[in-house]
Amino acid sequence: MKMKICFWAFLLSSASCLSQWSNDPSTNLRVTTLGMLPRMISDGSGGAYIAYYDMSLAGIHIAVQRLDRYGYRKFSGNGAMVADSLHDQAQRYFLVHDKDGGVIVAFDDFFIKEDKYYNRAYAQRIDSTGQRLWGANGVAVAPQDNARNLDLVAACPDGSNGCYVFWGLFHDSQHIDLMAQHLDSQGNAIWDSSGVKISNQFVSYESPVPCLAVDDEVGGSISLYYDSTGAKIQRLDAQGRFLWGGGKSISPLGWWPSMQKDGEGGIIIAHYYEIYSRESGVKGIIAAQRISKDGNLLWDSDGVTITELADYNTFAPTMAIDQSKNSYIVWKDRRSGDQDVYAQRLNPNGKPQWSRDGIKISQFHSTKDINNTDIVLSPDYSIMVIWRNWTQDGDTISLHAQRIDAEGNYLWPEDAVVTSRERNSNYKVASDGHGGAICCWYETQPEFGVYAQQINYLGQLGKVITTPVGGQIDPSMTRKTQLFYAYPNPFNSETMIKFHLPRANHVQLKIYNLSGKEVITLLDKQIKAGDEQVKWNGRDQNGDNISSGLYFIRLKSDESVATQKVLLIR
Numbered sequence: 001m002k003m004k005i006c007f008w009a010f011l012l013s014s015a016s017c018l019s020q021w022s023n024d025p026s027t028n029l030r031v032t033t034l035g036m037l038p039r040m041i042s043d044g045s046g047g048a049y050i051a052y053y054d055m056s057l058a059g060i061h062i063a064v065q066r067l068d069r070y071g072y073r074k075f076s077g078n079g080a081m082v083a084d085s086l087h088d089q090a091q092r093y094f095l096v097h098d099k100d101g102g103v104i105v106a107f108d109d110f111f112i113k114e115d116k117y118y119n120r121a122y123a124q125r126i127d128s129t130g131q132r133l134w135g136a137n138g139v140a141v142a143p144q145d146n147a148r149n150l151d152l153v154a155a156c157p158d159g160s161n162g163c164y165v166f167w168g169l170f171h172d173s174q175h176i177d178l179m180a181q182h183l184d185s186q187g188n189a190i191w192d193s194s195g196v197k198i199s200n201q202f203v204s205y206e207s208p209v210p211c212l213a214v215d216d217e218v219g220g221s222i223s224l225y226y227d228s229t230g231a232k233i234q235r236l237d238a239q240g241r242f243l244w245g246g247g248k249s250i251s252p253l254g255w256w257p258s259m260q261k262d263g264e265g266g267i268i269i270a271h272y273y274e275i276y277s278r279e280s281g282v283k284g285i286i287a288a289q290r291i292s293k294d295g296n297l298l299w300d301s302d303g304v305t306i307t308e309l310a311d312y313n314t315f316a317p318t319m320a321i322d323q324s325k326n327s328y329i330v331w332k333d334r335r336s337g338d339q340d341v342y343a344q345r346l347n348p349n350g351k352p353q354w355s356r357d358g359i360k361i362s363q364f365h366s367t368k369d370i371n372n373t374d375i376v377l378s379p380d381y382s383i384m385v386i387w388r389n390w391t392q393d394g395d396t397i398s399l400h401a402q403r404i405d406a407e408g409n410y411l412w413p414e415d416a417v418v419t420s421r422e423r424n425s426n427y428k429v430a431s432d433g434h435g436g437a438i439c440c441w442y443e444t445q446p447e448f449g450v451y452a453q454q455i456n457y458l459g460q461l462g463k464v465i466t467t468p469v470g471g472q473i474d475p476s477m478t479r480k481t482q483l484f485y486a487y488p489n490p491f492n493s494e495t496m497i498k499f500h501l502p503r504a505n506h507v508q509l510k511i512y513n514l515s516g517k518e519v520i521t522l523l524d525k526q527i528k529a530g531d532e533q534v535k536w537n538g539r540d541q542n543g544d545n546i547s548s549g550l551y552f553i554r555l556k557s558d559e560s561v562a563t564q565k566v567l568l569i570r
Helices: 002-011
Strands: 016-018 029-032 035-042 048-054 061-067 089-097 103-113 116-126 150-157 163-170 175-183 196-203 212-215 221-227 230-236 255-261 267-277 281-291 304-310 314-321 327-333 340-346 367-377 383-391 397-404 416-419 425-431 437-443 449-455 463-465 495-501 505-512 518-527 530-536 549-556 561-568
Touching: 029 035, 029 048, 029 061, 035 089, 035 425, 035 437, 035 449, 048 089, 048 103, 048 437, 048 449, 061 089, 061 103, 089 150, 103 150, 103 163, 116 150, 116 163, 150 212, 163 212, 175 221, 196 221, 196 230, 212 255, 221 255, 221 267, 267 314, 267 327, 281 314, 281 327, 304 314, 304 327, 304 340, 314 367, 327 367, 340 367, 340 383, 367 425, 383 437, 397 437, 416 437, 416 449, 495 505, 505 530, 518 530
Parallel strands: 255 314
Antiparallel strands: 016 463, 029 449, 035 048, 048 061, 089 103, 103 116, 150 163, 163 175, 175 196, 212 221, 221 230, 255 267, 267 281, 281 304, 314 327, 327 340, 367 383, 383 397, 397 416, 425 437, 437 449, 495 530, 505 518, 505 549, 549 561
C-alpha cells in the first residue's frame, strides 16, 4: 500500500507543493496567539476562514483570519476585526459563506445598561480581502435594547450574499420563542424589524439542539428545532412566509441531530434515539430521515435505521452528502468496549450500502475515548473521516484521520495523525476542495492560541495537492474502476447508471435478467478517464418495454468487472 501511495503522488498532474504547513504532527501552524473557541469554513479556493474570540482588546471581540491553501495568512495583524466597538463582550457567533468568496459573521453582544442585562444580535459581512462591508460594527439583527435575554442559535446563507439569522427570546424561565430575520446583501433587514416568530414555547434548556438551519437552494431556509410538542422542521421563503404550515413534526427524533441539504431542495437528518422494552432493555439507535422540498417524509415514517445496539453503545452521528446524493453517516461506537468510529453509506433512497451496523473506521489505533467526528468529501466519492482520539496508553489526545472509498475499503495503510499536540480542544474541519482538509483548534497551554494543520488527499502533512481543472482530483489517483449505485433504484421509467474510470478504458455496460440472459448493451466502446453516466429506460435491445423485476448491471473494463442490482417496477 505504501508503494501505491507513492505511485499516486508521482502521477499527480500538478505539483505537490511545499508550503507553510508543517509536516510534523507535533508542530502545527499557529494562526493567532490570542484567540480561542474557533469556527471555520472553507473559502472556496482551497483555504479557509477561521473566526475566533480575540482576547487582545478590552472585552471579548471576534476576529477572522483567512488562510490560503498553503497556510499563509491573507489578513494582516491579528486578522480582520468583525466590529470596532461593542459594549462588553461577544457571546455566540456563526460563520456562513457569501457567493463572492467572502464570509458573513452573525454574533451577539452582551452588555449591562442601568443595572439590566441585555443581548443584541448583529451580523457583519467581510469580503475576501478582509474589508468590512456592513459598517464598522455590523448591522443589528434583533431589536435594540431588548431587556429580555437573547440567545443566538443558528445562521445560514440565502444564496444571494445575504443570510438568515435565528435567535431565541426568553418566553418564561423554561422556554424561549424562536425568531428569525433575513438580511440582504447590503445588510438590510427584509422582514419586520422584530423578526419572524417561528415557534412559541421553544424548549431551550432541555432541547437536544437549539436550532439547525440550512438554505433551501432557492433563496429560502429550512430550520430544525424542538418546541413543546417535539421536534419540528419549518421552511421559510425569502419573504418570511411559512411554506410548511405550523411546521412538520419529526418523530422519532432524538439527540445529536445532524442536518444537510439533499441537493433537491429538501434535507436529510441523522440522529440518535433510544427505545426500551422489558425483554431487551435499552437500545441506542442511529437513524436517518429524508424530507422533500414539499415537507414529505421520504424514508418511511420512522426513517432508516443505520445501527441498533444495546446499552447505549452508539451515539453522536455526523453526516455529509456527496454530489450524487449519497449520504455518509459517521458516529461514535463502543460495541467493542472502547470507543471507535463507525460509518455507513446510504444511497439516495436511504438503503444502506455497507455492512449491517456500519464499518469500523478507527482501525489501526487503540482508543479509549472518541471526541467529535467529521467528514470531508472527495470528488471521487471517497471520504476522509477525522476524529479526536484519546488513546489507551495514557492521556495522549490527538487528531486522527482515515480515508475510505465508496465501497468502504481503507485507502491508507494506517490512520494518519493530524496533530499529536495533547492540549487541542474545540477542533473544526473544512474541506480544501481537493479531497484533503484543513483542521483548526485552540490550546491554552503550553502556548495559548489558535492552531491549524492541513492534511492532503493522500494522508500527508506539509504537502498541498492542487489540480488544474475545476477542482477535480486527477483520475489517476482513484483507487480503481467504480460502478456507483443507480439512481433512482427502484425505478419506473428510467434510471441513471454512473461509473468512474481511473484511466481510459474499453468499457462494456450491459443489463442482464435473473436467468443470466443479456437484455441490452448500453455501452461497448473506448471511454476516457473520469466520471460517466448512462441512462437506461427499461427497454431491451429491440426497444421494447421489459417486465417488472430484478436486473443486473454489469460494467466490464480492461481492468475489472463490477455488478449491481436494479429493480424495475412498472
